[in-house]
Each structure stands twice: as C-alpha cells, then as structure tokens.
Amino acid sequence: MAAPLVLALVTAAIIAMAADHTSATPPSLVTFIFGDSLTEVGNNNYLQYSLARSDFPFYGIDYKNGKPTGRFSNGRTIGDIISEKLGIPSPPPYLSLNPNDDVILKGVNYASGGAGILNDTGLYFIQRMSFDDQIDYFENTTKVIKRKIGERAGNNLLNEAIYFIGMGSNDYINNFLQPFLPDGQQYTPDEFLDLLRLKLAEQFTRLYLLGARKMIFHGLGPLGCIPSQRAKSTSNQCLHQVNEWVLQFNSKIQKMIKVLNLKLKHVQLTFADTYQDVLDLVDNPTKYGFKVSNTSCCRVDTSVGGLCLSNAHVCRNRKEYVFWDAFHPSDAANEVLADRFFSKLFSNLNGSAASAPNQG
Template sequence: MFSQSLRYWLLLLIMRILLSSSTPTAGKVPAIIVFGDSTVDTGNNNYIPTVAKGNFPPYGRDFDGGVATGRFSNGRLVTDFLSEAFGLPSSVPAYLDTSYTIDQLATGVSFASGGTGLDDLTAKIPSVIPLNQQLEYFAEYKEKLKLAKGESLANEIIAEALYIFSIGTNDFIVNYLVLPLRPAHYTAPEYVTYLVGLADEAVRHAYDLGARKMELTGLAPFGCIPSARTLNHDEPGECNEEYNQLAMRFNAELKEAVRKLNDDLASAQVVYAETYSVVAAIVANPSDYGFENVAQGCCGTGLIETSVLCGMDQALTCQDANKYVFFDSVHPSEATYRILADEILNNALRIFL
C-alpha cells in the first residue's frame, strides 16, 4: 500500500516537472526597447522642434481614447502589438514623454524618431533624432533604471529585454531618391552597403550597452507606398520597382549582417524580421486581407499627404481606415501594422516566446 502511494506521488511529481518545463516562462521578455523611425515612434517627435509630427487629428483617431499620441497612424504600431503579445502593456511609451515614470518605462520604451535614418544626414533634413542619439538616450535610460530598480534588477531587465530596430526607409526616400543628397558620394549599391554597415554598428553599440536579444526589421516595398506611386513619373499610380529593388538589396545585405553579428557577439541572439514579402502579398491581393484600397492613404487625397499635410483637410479623410493598407501616403494603417506584428511574432520572434 505504501509503495503504491509512493509511486503515485513520484508520478505526480514527474508530471509537474514535465509540464513546467514545457510551459513558456512568464516574463521571459521583461521589456520591449525600440530604436528607429516613424514606423515605431510613439511620440518622441512631439518634444523636439520639427515639422515631422503626428500629434494632431486625424492621427490617433482609432487609438484608445481617440488620442493623437504622435504615432504616424490611426492607431497602434507593430511594437505596441508585440508588447501586448509578450504580456507587457498594450502600448510602448515614448522616452521623451515626461508623463511616464521610470517604473512605467521599465517594461518598454521607444527612442524612435519619425523622419530619421541610419545615416545621420537623413535626420538633419527634418531636424529629428539620429540613431546615435537614440543610443545615447538608451545609455541614459539604463542609469535611470539602476537608480529606480537597483543595479541587479536593472541589469537583468537590460539583458533579457527585446530590442527592436526599425529604420532605413527614410535614408532612401528622403536622402537618396527624392532629395538626391548622397548620390554624389555613393552609387545605389554602395549606399546600401554603407547603410547596412551603420545598422551593424548600431547593434554592436547596443550590445556593448547590454542588449542581447535583438531584432532588425527589413524594409517593406517602399516603392508601393502611395507617395511613391504618385511620384512615379514613368508609370503614374503604379509601384516604383526601382525603389523596391533597393529595398530587396538592402534586405539581402542586412540578413548577411545579422548572420555575422550572431557569429561575432557572444551570447547574443540577433534575428531578421521579414516585412517585404508580407506587404508585397497585401499589395498584390489586398482583398485577401480585408482591404479595399492599397494605392491611396486614408487621410486627405491619399496621394501625397503625410504629417502636417495629413491634418490640413480632415473632411477628405476616409471613414474606415481598416479598409486602407496605408493611413497616410507613407505610413501603414493600424490594420496593416497588426498583420505585420502577427507575422513577425510567429516567425522572427518565435524563439523569444
């Protein structure tokens, strides 16, 4: 009788051990820390002197409370959805927003700035925060975290946090193609390599500051954004395939950089997040994803308006942004960001769940 009871309790103990080992650890990622451009700027540009802002209607009209937070969309961004998926708050605060305490920033923070790029020159054009300054803010944030949480817990948060880099499109659109500032110094392939080198440097800098779990987001087919279609003189209204080729070239070199970073950086996990094929599929068959309009943004005429231009004539803004792939002529709608977040979570970030 005793032996049967003992066997029962041993079996129960073994089952508990097996179950606990197969269940994902809660809080495996204690924070989402973000660097980048307007695709992940949750309001930092509100606090700097720049025209590149999204803190007025119709931006934010589908955000909680209908508030224009500075996000360049009608609602939440990819990083907001990712934060929620990891069991963290449903939106990632902007670092420069002083209404947030360091305790609130301990579970997620965005240093991103709309209009910036990997190339410092890109940030100078709209007077926004360059990537190297974002990394300096991160170093500052670390010290604040140590004061608030103690060095041991702060170091644990920094080591286990997920770091997201979403940046690069403005370098091409603003700096190379529309305002041709860099072509005098670089051919297009040379500029791609230069930018990927800067991305590599940024990741290594973050690593030196304690980052270990890092995701680099590839570029979407930016030749298909509404403003690129509008400015496509050869085929008005169509995707600019020359632009898309640059995005694909950048992505190929970025993937190789990610491979090398994993080889070079001890204990680091660096992943590449694919977005090009996802957006390309949406553009090719929008109705499959519930969209009705892929060629125009929801705000204004949908052809060229972004940032301040988006808020000039709200009467023209569409009624249902969920039917539009893009909210303005550059930035995706919340519905598109949600699809991208799901894809990134189920593929690139699966190892961190």
C-alpha cells in the same frame, strides 16, 4: 539559435502576463523599441521645432479617445499590437518620461519620425532623433536602471530585455531618393548600401556593449509601393527599382547580422523579414479584407509631404484601406502585419523570419 530565442521570448511573455508588476520591481519581460515613424508613439511631440509630427486631428482617430498621440497612424502601430500580444503595456515615449521614472524598468520607446541609420537622414525635418540619438538616450536609461536596482540586477535586466529595431526606410525615402539631398548625388546605390551596412553594424555593436543581447531587426518592406513613391509613376504603379534596392538592403543586412552573431559573445540578433508579407498585402488586398492598396485613406498632397493634415479629407471606410497616409499603414493593416510578424517570429517552425540569423 532561433529555438532558444523563441523559447526565451515566449516563456518571458507567459511570466510577464502572470506576474504582479509594481513600479519598484522590474517586470519579467522588458522591451526597448528603436525606430522611425512606423513605431513612434509620441517622442517628436516633445521636439519643439520638429516638422516630422503627427499631432494633427485625424491621427489617432481610431485610437483610444480618438485623439492624436504622436503615432503616424489612424490607430495603433505594429509595436503597440505586438505588445498587446505579449500581454504587456506598449512602452511609453522616452521624451515623455522623468529621467528617474520607475516606468523605465518596464521598457521605453525611443522611436522618432524621420529618424534614420545615418545622422543626416531627415535633416530637413529640423528635429528628429536619429538612431545614434536614440542609442544615446538608451545609454542614459541604462545608467538610471543600474542606479535604481544595482549594477548586477541592472545588467541582468538589460541582457534579458527584448530590443525591437526598425530603421532604414527614411534613409531611402527621406535621403537617398530625394534629388535635392547630397547622398543621392554623392553615392551609387551600392556605395550607399555599404554606408548603411557599416553604420548599422556599428550601432548594433554599441547596443551590445550597453547590455543588449536579444535584438530583433525589422527588415524593410517594399518601399516602392507606398503611395508617396507610386505618385512618382505615371501609371501609379510600384517603383520596381526602389523595391530592388530594398531587397538588396535586406539581403546585405541579413548577412551582416550572421557575422555579428558569430563575432559578439551571447548575442541573439534576429532578422525579421516581412517584405513578402507586405507585398502580398499590397498586391492582394482583398485576401485580407481590404479594398484599396494603391492610395491612402487620408487624401494627402504628396507634393507637401504626404501627411494627413488638418484640412485633409479622410475616408469613412478606414478598415478597407491598406495605407493611412502617403507613407504609413492603417491601423487595420498594422494588425494584419503584426499578426504575420508575431506568428513567424514566435513560431517553432524554421520560417525565414523565425530562423536564427546564422542560418541559410
């Protein structure tokens, strides 16, 4: 199934770049993005009481106009860079749109900082859009699309669209690994993973029933190596146990995706495994032109959340740092990772990330 999916994606991208899109005509390539702070482009800015925000001055310092946009980075997200490579605009945040805005025909970003697979993940951020919330908003979008262009054309648009999904990091970082939250006390690691797997299968199925067919799930990276987790080590090393749990998550979700590909008619679910790419970037930063991978460019206080607040000190040589703050890659690191992600996913070779989910 990998070759048909890759061919469809690349063909659609070529058509999209050549097409003359108007606001009333759906584009040839439509992307819907679901995720957390790694792919958010500003939804949480519209949540009045959300504590998961990145509207502080240093965020966006290397983005257009040098102003914060709601991206948890000094510049672009991986999603932004993938959109650039596909020759399409990065989809706007859902909450920034008028419900009847024609731009929804070109794609929407539902990602929300603090979001998780589980609805109680990130609860202490007060407001955030969980994966279930994001799917609720997507369901609203499907209804508007069908009202605009008709049931048949709407279904075709939804079936042909590409769905990028990145979820699960917060379920560990801002849930299971937090000693003051109940899930870490209530469940063993295996039980928690089963909970995530079952919930995610339910969510994929719901997206499928709403019209999604070409879904790409971005597996988790080595969370034990992000600065917020390293800070828990007396020697500032990666937390091996956390990385082991991440590898188990990735393995289980890959197997679950294989089952769904057999169970759901015409679905093309792909697991994009970039764990080793991220780990190599962290372990061998100089190979990619970086100098620092064990701490963040923005000098953050991990005891109060690890975000780059207004009074923080920011490094000048931002292109030399893999991490921007305690959780998120820098713009330069996102570019490297997006290049690797894109080349694997859109390669005709049978690499692990490009392989169909029902293969080895």
